[in-house]
Ligand SMILES: NC(=O)C1=CN([C@@H]2O[C@H](COP(=O)(O)OP(=O)(O)OC[C@H]3O[C@@H](n4cnc5c(N)ncnc54)[C@H](O)[C@@H]3O)[C@@H](O)[C@H]2O)C=CC1
């Protein structure tokens with residue numbers, strides 16, 4: 586399978602699948618006509634496919650037949666029922682799951698030990714080419730399929746293999762994280778609006794600040810504590826804000842959020 590020509594299918598075309606398809610089409614040079622998808626509501630699917638030049642079909646089996654690499658992107662509790670009628674069509678194809686909590690052994694049992702599958706957790710920023718895909722280390726893709734998968738997705742996501750027992754924890758950070766980060770972004774803007782800044786300006790400043798802070802860490806590998814210290818002038822304004830966040834229990838709230846996702 587060649588990454589330049591591989592046909593990509595999505596079984597389920599909701600938030601996560603569309604973010605991946607958009608990232609591929611707009612940031613990884615994957616022509617829309619290489620993408621096929623099915624979903625529960627065909628009218629809605631037609632509209633979302635049209636936006637990317639992708640092809641809508643009615644069933645999971647049709648997606649499998651039209652594709653070389655198939656992304657399973659329905660809710661975890663639906664995977665068994667949705668894939669059962671497509672089992673034959675999926676045989677010998679590369680199946681990549683994004684369903685939370687469904688690991689290697691689950692797919693080996695569902696699709697058979699001869700099947701080629703990989704369990705992952707992506708995140709929504711992949712839509713703009715800044716995503717993460719955490720992957721279970723254990724998989725049954727062929728070397729060629731794995732190479733194609735990484736060539737397709739590494740332009741738009743950090744691909745991070747982790748042990749199966751840590752995929753849920755990686756998911757808490759990378760998969761759920763965009764929701765937590767968006768709450769921080771919104772809260773920071775609320776604070777600014779409370780003090781008179783227009784809402785749109787507040788979001789623009791907060792978003793660029795968060796992107797820049799993350800870039801600084803990724804580029805220089807500086808410890809987050811040192812990055813915080815570099816902003817806190819003695820007796821200055823930032824340390825007063827830091828103290829307020831600590832008093833409100835920010836660190837414990839975030840640790841508890843990670844714990845909560847794993848319950
Ligand atoms: N939303 C996110 O940020 C992330 C989601 N995931 C995983 O992605 C998967 C999808 O989640 P979302 O996109 O958020 O959900 P969603 O509700 O937006 O999308 C689910 C899709 O499945 C389709 N569907 C439902 N029944 C179907 C059927 N019988 N046949 C074919 N398609 C059917 C729906 O029409 C919809 O397109 C889940 O397994 C979730 O764990 C993983 C990482 C992050």
Ligand SMILES: O=C(O)[C@@H]1CCC=N1
Nearest residue numbers: 685706756757760761
């Ligand atoms: O909320 C969820 O279950 C999925 C998994 C990671 C992000 N969204």
